[in-house]
Amino acid sequence: MDPAARLGPAQIDVVAQLAVSTLLLGGIYALIAVGLTLIFGIMRVVNFAHGEFLMLGMYLAFFAFTLRGVDPYLVLIIAIPIFYLVGLFVYVLVMRGVIHASHNVQIFTTVGLSTALQNIALVMWTGDFRIIRPWESSVVLRAAGTAFNLAQVVAFAVAVALTVALMAFMKWTHTGRVMRATAQDRDAATLMGIDTDRVYRLTFAIGIACVGAAGVLVSPLYAAYPQAGLQFVTLAYVVVVLGGLGDMAGAMLGSLIVAAVEVGGSYIFGAAWKEVFYFLLFIGVLVFRPAGLLGQRGAETLGA
Amino acid sequence: MSRLAPDRWAAVAMFAVAALTPLVVRDAFLLDSVILILLWGALSAAWNVAGGYAGQVSLGHAAFFGIGAYAAALMSARYAQSPWLGLAVGVALSVVAGALIGYLSNRLKGPYFALSTIAFAEVLKIVASRWRGFTSGSEGVPVPYRPGFWTLGLGHVAWLYLILVVAVGCYALQVYLERSRVGYQLAGVREDEDAAEALGIATRRRKVQAIVLSAAMTSACGSLWAQYVGFVDPSHVFSIDLSVRFALNSIIGGIGTALGPFLGSLLITSLETYLRATFSGVEASFTGIYLIIYGVVLILIVRFAPDGLTGIAGRFWAWRARAHA
Numbered sequence: 105m106d107p108a109a110r111l112g113p114a115q116i117d118v119v120a121q122l123a124v125s126t127l128l129l130g131g132i133y134a135l136i137a138v139g140l141t142l143i144f145g146i147m148r149v150v151n152f153a154h155g156e157f158l159m160l161g162m163y164l165a166f167f168a169f170t171l172r173g174v175d176p177y178l179v180l181i182i183a184i185p186i187f188y189l190v191g192l193f194v195y196v197l198v199m200r201g202v203i204h205a206s207h208n209v210q211i212f213t214t215v216g217l218s219t220a221l222q223n224i225a226l227v228m229w230t231g232d233f234r235i236i237r238p239w240e241s242s243v244v245l246r247a248a249g250t251a252f253n254l255a256q257v258v259a260f261a262v263a264v265a266l267t268v269a270l271m272a273f274m275k276w277t278h279t280g281r282v283m284r285a286t287a288q289d290r291d292a293a294t295l296m297g298i299d300t301d302r303v304y305r306l307t308f309a310i311g312i313a314c315v316g317a318a319g320v321l322v323s324p325l326y327a328a329y330p331q332a333g334l335q336f337v338t339l340a341y342v343v344v345v346l347g348g349l350g351d352m353a354g355a356m357l358g359s360l361i362v363a364a365v366e367v368g369g370s371y372i373f374g375a376a377w378k379e380v381f382y383f384l385l386f387i388g389v390l391v392f393r394p395a396g397l398l399g400q401r402g403a404e405t406l407g408a
Numbered sequence: 409m410s411r412l413a414p415d416r417w418a419a420v421a422m423f424a425v426a427a428l429t430p431l432v433v434r435d436a437f438l439l440d441s442v443i444l445i446l447l448w449g450a451l452s453a454a455w456n457v458a459g460g461y462a463g464q465v466s467l468g469h470a471a472f473f474g475i476g477a478y479a480a481a482l483m484s485a486r487y488a489q490s491p492w493l494g495l496a497v498g499v500a501l502s503v504v505a506g507a508l509i510g511y512l513s514n515r516l517k518g519p520y521f522a523l524s525t526i527a528f529a530e531v532l533k534i535v536a537s538r539w540r541g542f543t544s545g546s547e548g549v550p551v552p553y554r555p556g557f558w559t560l561g562l563g564h565v566a567w568l569y570l571i572l573v574v575a576v577g578c579y580a581l582q583v584y585l586e587r588s589r590v591g592y593q594l595a596g597v598r599e600d601e602d603a604a605e606a607l608g609i610a611t612r613r614r615k616v617q618a619i620v621l622s623a624a625m626t627s628a629c630g631s632l633w634a635q636y637v638g639f640v641d642p643s644h645v646f647s648i649d650l651s652v653r654f655a656l657n658s659i660i661g662g663i664g665t666a667l668g669p670f671l672g673s674l675l676i677t678s679l680e681t682y683l684r685a686t687f688s689g690v691e692a693s694f695t696g697i698y699l700i701i702y703g704v705v706l707i708l709i710v711r712f713a714p715d716g717l718t719g720i721a722g723r724f725w726a727w728r729a730r731a732h733a
Contacts, residue, residue, distance in 0.1 A: 135733070150519035153466075201711050207518030208465050211712045212659060215467070215652055220703025226696035330696075338530060341523050376538050383531045390524045392510045 121250045122367050128252060130258035130356075130363035132322060136336050137343035137355045138267050143284045146287040146307040147203060154340060155333025156221035157187065157312050159318020162328035163229060169323075176238055177258065180320045181350040187316025190307035203304055225330040234329040240324060255324040262321055264313065271352050283307060287350065305308035320356020341388040361385075414725060415667040415718055419579055422670060427570055430565045439564040445670075445713030446568075446575040447633060453578040454625035454659035455584045459655055460620035460664035461585050463537025463598030463724070464516075467651045468509075468525030471532050472502040472623040474645035476630025478536060481549040481640040485557065491551075491560045491593075495631035499624045510616035526648060533646030548641030551634055560635040567636055574632065575670070578625060582666035594618055598664075657704065660709050661662065662718030669718050 140154045164183055168174040194217070202213045242253035274280035286293040286303045294300055318336075326332065343362050347354025362382050369381040429442050458464045459681040476498035483494030505528075514525045537546040562570065585591040598605035598609045605611045634640045644650070653676075661672030663711065683698040713720050 144519075150523065151480060198707060203712075205714075208463075208663075209710045211467075211519060211522055212655065214597050215655075215705050216706030216710070217704040218647070218653065219706065220700050223696035223699035223703065227700065250683045259621055333671070338526065341526070345520075345523065377534070380531060380538075381533070383527050387512065387531070388525060389526070390516060390520065 117250060118247060122371055124250045124252055125141065125331060126360065128256045128260045129367060130360040131263040132256075132318065133336075133339060133343055133363055134267050134356050134359035135263035135318040135321070136315055137298065137340040137347070137359055138352055139311035139318075140337075140340050141344045141347065141350055141352060141355045142270070142314070143308060143311040144344065145352075147199075147304050149199070149203070149210045149214065150341075150349075151311070152211065152337075153218035153221060154311075155335075155337025156218050156225075157190070157315045157333070158319040158322075158336055159225060159296065159328065159330065159333035160190075160221070161334055162186065162323045162326070162388050163222050163225065163234070163319075164316070165320040165323035166236055166328045168334040169238060170234075173363040175240075176236070176320055176323050177240075177262075179238045180262065180317060182318050183320045184313050186403045188309045190316065191312030192305060195308040198287055199304070204223075218249075222330050224334075227281070229330070231330055233405045235327045236323060238324050240378055242325055253325070259321040259325065263318065266317060267352070267356065270310070270314065274352065279306070313393075337380065343384050392398045415665065415721075416583075419591045419667050419670065422674070423572065423576055423579075423620050424657040426568070426575075430568055435566055436563075439568055441678065443564070443568050443571050443636065444681070445673050446494075446571045447636070448653070448657060448658070448677050449631060449670035449673035450571070450575040450578040451626060451629045451633075452654050452661070452673055453575075453582055453666075454622050454629060455654035456582065456658040456663065456665075456669045457585065457625065458619045458622035458639070458656055461582070461591060461598070462594045462615055464510075464615055464619055465522055466525040466619070466622075467648060467655065468527070468529035468651040469622070469626050469648050471505065471525070472626035472647065473630035473633070473650060473654075474529070474536065474642070475502045475505060476627030477634035477640045478543060478549070479627075480560075480631035480689055481551045482543070484554070484635070485549050488559050489633060490571045491635050492558065495628055498627045498631050502623040502627035503620050505669060506583060506620040507616060509623075510619035514612050515614060524653075529646050529648070529651060533642050536642035543642070546642055549640060551638045551640065553638065560632075571632065571636075572580045574629065578629075579666055579670065580626070581621075582669075590614065590617075592643075595664075609730055633662045656706055656715075659714075660705065660716055662716030663714075665716070665718045668716055669717050675717070 120323075120329060135156060136154075143149060143151050143154075161183060161324045165176045165179050166187070167174060168179045181258075196216055198213060202209050238255075240255045243346055244256065245254055274284060282293075282298055283303050283306065285296070286298060286300050290300060293303075306394055319333075322336075339362060343355055343358035344359055345358075347356070347358035348384060362385070365381045370378045411624065426442050426446060430439060433439070455466070455469050458466055458469075477494065479498030479501060480494035483489045483497065486489045509525065509528050513521050516524055536543045539545070543549065557566070578592040585594070593604070593609045593614050596607065596609055597614055599716045601611050630645070634645075657672030657676055658669045659672070660668075660675060661670065662668030679701065680698045683701075709716060715722075
């Protein structure tokens with residue numbers, strides 16, 4: 105649907121509106137993807153259960169709001185440490201044992217985790233769509249011929265802040281350097297006295313904390329249901345592969361590209377077909393530049 | 409395995425029991441369970457050809473299943489033709505799709521390959537649910553029931569024997585693959601692609617061939633499934649859950665073995681049927697319990713027994729042989 109049609113006589117500049125929508129959507133996608141790319145870059149594991157942690161974040165926000173009346177943005181403050189602990193727990197329980205195993209073992213471990221988490225949610229909370237409407241999701245902001253939702257803007261701002269903070273952490277802190285060293289060469293890092301198990305534990309926990317936070321942030325905008333993670337995570341794969349697996353700046357760029365494809369595709373061809381475009385883009389990138397737009401050529405065939 | 413091959417005996421026994429079931433019982437529920445065990449086994453065997461023997465671990469096999477299901481369903485519902493014709497069309501389309509996916513994803517390994525297969529299945533799911541004029545969109549396609557073999561409107565006993573023939577065919581094909589030159593070449597590609605290539609094996613061609621064969625088998629089973637169940641909808645036939653299920657049966661039973669997919673299906677399908685029957689009256693969402701068990705079993709199997717049940721049985725056999733020696 106033409107975004108201007110809904111808003112009636114208000115003056116909407118289509119190009120500016122599409123640009124703002126792309127930016128806002130891209131910010132949220134970036135936060136989902138950045139955890140995935142961090143885990144892949146350092147642990148060399150594609151977390152097929154990533155979307156399920158997003159789904160859990162959405163449920164956390166839903167229950168906090170409906171049962172306790174807590175605003176999603178307050179929930180965010182406790183969600184980050186909660187999901188950090190969830191990440192630690194899952195790492196110790198499930199991931200630690202397969203970190204040195206083959207790709208297939210890792211793929212099916214996270215796929216199994218995804219199936220189990222999805223259905224735990226289904227059994228505990230049924231398959232109903234859970235929607236919350238806190239005050240911020242009904243506030244519309246208008247500026248320079250564009251209109252957007254306050255919840256989107258906050259989600260975008262927090263997502264960008266968290267992503268940037270994570271990038272700064274990786275670049276400038278000692279722990280960040282240790283993590284990057286482990287990513288570059290696991291064996292050499294071990295020889296330098298780095299406790300790689302601790303690095304992986306930290307990496308997984310941070311990645312899950314990011315995606316849990318993303319789940320809370322998107323809760324005023326999207327319905328929570330057991331398979332809610334799926335729609336976002338397939339998109340996060342596209343983002344991450346576009347940006348180059350393990351590349352955080354690439355993930356930001358990939359998010360913007362995917363968001364632009366989605367927003368532009370919906371505007372031109374209608375919302376029904378939008379996913380086709382980014383999947384075709386995905387296949388195109390996998391086939392022609394599997395290491396990502398910024399990545400080194402040939403990384404995918406090294407069995408990285 | 410030597411000439412004794414207890415796994416071959418197990419397979420023969422399993423198929424024999426299936427063949428004898430209709431002679432002993434006429435209970436529709438039990439016959440239905442046997443049919444589903446065989447059909448999921450055959451589908452997992454089809455996955456195993458690419459994922460197990462050739463090491464091309466796909467999470468998008470629902471794409472071929474869906475193509476087969478839709479081809480048969482549309483052929484009988486929309487064009488009032490025989491679903492067998494639909495099956496043939498589906499196989500032809502899946503061969504093309506398999507060749508395309510195999511060719512395009514040829515360079516990709518491990519998680520990259522799995523991701524690209526997921527993307528292919530997702531594209532087909534979206535097309536099937538949005539192309540309303542042809543596929544009826546997300547409402548799905550009900551398959552008309554017209555009695556007769558040519559229209560695949562069969563009773564439970566006839567279905568059982570038909571699916572048994574298909575299952576035995578899939579099993580035999582795997583056994584052939586294990587013993588043939590191509591099969592050894594595929595094992596070489598799976599274990600060390602560079603070494604295989606250095607030995608003069610056309611690794612890329614072999615990989616594509618394995619995917620095409622696997623796609624054709626999956627599609628044919630998908631067509632039969634559509635006719636048996638009588639309803640096709642895009643969010644189910646193209647779902648990742650389905651792709652995972654094919655892989656799961658094979659892994660639990662023993663990936664890259666002929667018996668594995670059927671053993672896995674026997675276990676998982678019976679568990680599912682049992683839990684469905686037990687909990688269906690209580691609460692609909694409780695059927696999710698078997699999927700939780702699924703997920704946990706999958707994690708435990710790949711971690712502690714990556715060669716599956718046949719692997720465990722093989723080790724037990726070897727241990728017993730030593731103990732008695």
